[in-house]
Structures are given as structure tokens and as C-alpha cells.
Amino acid sequence: MERTTGVEPASKAWEAFILPMNYVRMCASTHERQVYHLCGTLRHVPV
DSSP states (O other): OOOOOOSSOSOHHHHHHHHHHHTEEEETTTTEEEEEOTTSOEEEEOO
């Protein structure tokens, strides 16, 4: 018997890949990428 799943992905590996992409933002004033980690820290990465 197959286990049915909802709309959420079945694997946590998918979440680990997608979430970091969602936390990258461009800073218009400094033209640096700001990478927000899930723990709440901020790291500037030169473009």
C-alpha cells in the first residue's frame, strides 16, 4: 500500500536546498547580497 502525501515535499533535503535561496536579498544601497541564515544572522557577500 502506498502512503499518500499532501502538497508538501516528502524529503527534508528539498527544504534544505530551497530555503537558502529564499533568504538571499539584494541591498540597493551597497549592492551586496545579504544572506540571511535561518538562525537570524546576516552575512554580507560581495557581488
